[in-house]
Every structure is written in C-alpha cells, then in structure tokens.
Amino acid sequence: MSDARIDMDTASDATLIGVARGGVGDYVSLLKPRVMSLVVFTALVALSLAPVPLHPVIAIAAILAIAIGAGAAGCLNMWYDADIDRVMSRTKVRPIPSGTVEPQEALTFGITLSVLSVAVLGLATNWLAAGLLAFTIFFYAVIYTMWLKRLTPQNIVIGGAAGAFPPVIAWAAATGTVTLEPIILFLIIFFWTPPHFWSLALVRSGDYQRAGVPMLPVVAGADETRRQIFLYSLILVPLGIAPAGLGFAGVFYLAVSVLLGAGFLWLAWKLYRGAGSTVGPVAKRLFGYSILYLFGLFAALLVERLVGLPALALPGISA
Amino acid sequence: MGEPGIVLTEEQKRRRRMRSIAIGxxxxxxxxxxxxxxxxxxGPDIMERPL
Incomplete structure (x- = not known):
C-alpha cells in the first residue's frame, strides 16, 4: 500500500472521522424503532377515534410523518447523549458510541428528517399538526435531552410529555383542532411514563449513576422511587379508565382498563411495600407490565372502533 | 505511487452501496x-386551475 493511501481496516479512529461506515440498519436504529412503534400505534388509535375520517393516503402520510418525526427526535437524542451512552451497558452498543456512525452524520440525519417530517405533515394535513410535531421534536431533543435529563430527577416526568404528544398530533391532523379526547390520551401516556421508566431505572440505577444522570433512584434512593411509582400509578389508573367515563369508549374498554389497571396497581403496591430483596424482580415485572398496560388500553380503543362497539352513553356527556 | 485517498474494503463498499440504495x-x-x-x-380539479 502506498503511504498516501489509507486502508480503512487498519486506519486509526482519528483518520476515519468524517467517513461514513455504518450500514442501513445502523441508521434505522438511530431512529429508536421500538419507541417509533409505540408512537405509530398511539397515533393510529387517535386517528381511528377522531370524528373526521382521513383519506387513507393522507392517514398513511400523517402516520409516516409522525413516526419519522419521532425517529428524528430519537436520533438527535442519541447524537447529544453519545457521551453518556458510552458508559451505560444498555446503550453502549448504539451506533454512535460503538463507532459505526459519526456524531456529525447523526446530527445531520436527525435535522434533515425533522424538517422533512414536519413539512410532509403540514402539506398533507394542516399546520397545527405540523407545529405540534415540530414542538414535540424540539421538546424531546432540546428541553428533555439537552436540558432536563442531566439537571433534575424530574427529567422523565416533564420529558415524558414528548412521548405523549403523538395522539394529540394525529387528532389535530384529522380534525384541525385539539379537544378533550386527545388530551385524555396525552395524560394517560404522560402519567404512564414515570412508573414505566422509574421501574427500569430501579434496575439500572448503577448505569445512570456511572453516567451522572440524576434519575430518581440515584438522587432520592430506591425507597422514594418505589413510593413515587405507586403515587403516579394512583393517578394513572383512573386516567386509564377515563375514556369510558367521559363517553368516548365503551363497555369493552371499561372492562379492559379496570382489569389492567388493577394489575398495575397491584404490582406498584407490591413494589412499594415489598421487601428490599424483591425490588429488582418486581421492578422488572412492572416495567414489562407497563408496556402491556399501555398497549392494552390503546388496543382496546382500536378494537372498539374497528368492531363498531358503541361508547358508553352518559347523561350530559356526548361522545 | 498509487492514487492518494482512502481505500474502502469490500464490506465498506457494500455498506456504501446499501446506503445509497436506501437513500434512493x-x-x-x-x-x-x-x-x-x-x-x-x-382532487380531480387539479388541472383546471385559472391560468
């Protein structure tokens, strides 16, 4: 090999800066596909509930734009958090810390997708929905990632709003407005986020401590986190039942939300009052159950709408 | 002396090709x-706009 030529297999990392090496899968994983799937699902349910039906092409464009926007926010999050991802066992295999994608590439990728997703949603539906999507990306990438995450143990409480916005955006895309129904869906995800993430943080608190992220278990300890999880669960479960109480869900949803809510409260109580030795296993169970819980609630809403089950008719409240 | 610059391995060339296809x-x-x-x-009136 000539001195002037650099073999990519033997060159040092410094030599490779600016050279794209990642495969397509690395760029897809920058978009946090698992988070995207939740975003797509909750947005899809909100679209199905909206009183104004969207043309299928517009609905697909809206869901795609919301999903790509969420992915772009995740990409910007990975760009900014590469330093702490490097020291956490859960995240050190991500494309930037593992060296397959350059930070600059991820930043460019994230900004490009953000602009494209907002533009497509605005052109396909309306600019209220596009504005909400732009705000959500900004909120997640700047307010949560750059500001709150490293500053306060309330990071995921406030930052959780970003994950709660997709149903509101989808509703706005269909109707051009924001009413009580999407706000209730927003609140369900908003109050679901702390118990969900704190359950994970209880198990992974060592990781967060090493990375210097002030998650609640690191700052306030496991006991206080267990108490907070239980308190948030007490708010979450009634909110989960609220769609039936407010007349935009039916008996089937009521039954599902009560049953799943009872399970959530039972696990949260077990975590709160259980012996210290049981914290890890119960927190893991609650983390897994919380995913099932949120999926179950939204799936029940979708099933009711697809099957055509009527919403509960309550005096003084119209669906 | 050969051409200056970075020489990609076959795997890196394959990845670059896949990235290009994905972008396309x-x-x-x-x-x-x-x-x-x-x-x-x-709608169907797309071609019937005032000139």
Missing amino acids: LALAGLVVLLYLVTIVRM
Whole structure:
C-alpha cells in the first residue's frame, strides 16, 4: 500500500472521522424503532377515534410523518447523549458510541428528517399538526435531552410529555383542532411514563449513576422511587379508565382498563411495600407490565372502533 | 505511487452501496407520497386551475 493511501481496516479512529461506515440498519436504529412503534400505534388509535375520517393516503402520510418525526427526535437524542451512552451497558452498543456512525452524520440525519417530517405533515394535513410535531421534536431533543435529563430527577416526568404528544398530533391532523379526547390520551401516556421508566431505572440505577444522570433512584434512593411509582400509578389508573367515563369508549374498554389497571396497581403496591430483596424482580415485572398496560388500553380503543362497539352513553356527556 | 485517498474494503463498499440504495428508495418514496397527497388533496380539479 502506498503511504498516501489509507486502508480503512487498519486506519486509526482519528483518520476515519468524517467517513461514513455504518450500514442501513445502523441508521434505522438511530431512529429508536421500538419507541417509533409505540408512537405509530398511539397515533393510529387517535386517528381511528377522531370524528373526521382521513383519506387513507393522507392517514398513511400523517402516520409516516409522525413516526419519522419521532425517529428524528430519537436520533438527535442519541447524537447529544453519545457521551453518556458510552458508559451505560444498555446503550453502549448504539451506533454512535460503538463507532459505526459519526456524531456529525447523526446530527445531520436527525435535522434533515425533522424538517422533512414536519413539512410532509403540514402539506398533507394542516399546520397545527405540523407545529405540534415540530414542538414535540424540539421538546424531546432540546428541553428533555439537552436540558432536563442531566439537571433534575424530574427529567422523565416533564420529558415524558414528548412521548405523549403523538395522539394529540394525529387528532389535530384529522380534525384541525385539539379537544378533550386527545388530551385524555396525552395524560394517560404522560402519567404512564414515570412508573414505566422509574421501574427500569430501579434496575439500572448503577448505569445512570456511572453516567451522572440524576434519575430518581440515584438522587432520592430506591425507597422514594418505589413510593413515587405507586403515587403516579394512583393517578394513572383512573386516567386509564377515563375514556369510558367521559363517553368516548365503551363497555369493552371499561372492562379492559379496570382489569389492567388493577394489575398495575397491584404490582406498584407490591413494589412499594415489598421487601428490599424483591425490588429488582418486581421492578422488572412492572416495567414489562407497563408496556402491556399501555398497549392494552390503546388496543382496546382500536378494537372498539374497528368492531363498531358503541361508547358508553352518559347523561350530559356526548361522545 | 498509487492514487492518494482512502481505500474502502469490500464490506465498506457494500455498506456504501446499501446506503445509497436506501437513500434512493426513500427519496423515490417521498416523491410518490407527495404526488399522491397532492392528487388526494386537490382532487380531480387539479388541472383546471385559472391560468
């Protein structure tokens, strides 16, 4: 090999800066596909509930734009958090810390997708929905990632709003407005986020401590986190039942939300009052159950709408 | 002396080709999506606009 030529297999990392090496899968994983799937699902349910039906092409464009926007926010999050991802066992295999994608590439990728997703949603539906999507990306990438995450143990409480916005955006895309129904869906995800993430943080608190992220278990300890999880669960479960109480869900949803809510409260109580030795296993169970819980609630809403089950008719409240 | 510059391995060339294909497909998809959205939003009167 000539001195002037650099073999990519033997060159040092410094030599490779600016050279794209990642495969397509690395760029897809920058978009946090698992988070995207939740975003797509909750947005899809909100679209199905909206009183104004969207043309299928517009609905697909809206869901795609919301999903790509969420992915772009995740990409910007990975760009900014590469330093702490490097020291956490859960995240050190991500494309930037593992060296397959350059930070600059991820930043460019994230900004490009953000602009494209907002533009497509605005052109396909309306600019209220596009504005909400732009705000959500900004909120997640700047307010949560750059500001709150490293500053306060309330990071995921406030930052959780970003994950709660997709149903509101989808509703706005269909109707051009924001009413009580999407706000209730927003609140369900908003109050679901702390118990969900704190359950994970209880198990992974060592990781967060090493990375210097002030998650609640690191700052306030496991006991206080267990108490907070239980308190948030007490708010979450009634909110989960609220769609039936407010007349935009039916008996089937009521039954599902009560049953799943009872399970959530039972696990949260077990975590709160259980012996210290049981914290890890119960927190893991609650983390897994919380995913099932949120999926179950939204799936029940979708099933009711697809099957055509009527919403509960309550005096003084119209669906 | 050979040509200066970075020499990619076969694997890196394959990855670059796959990235290029993915970008091409994404752009083509965007064009199709915007075309369909335009047709749906403007309807059959799309060609009947005042000059």
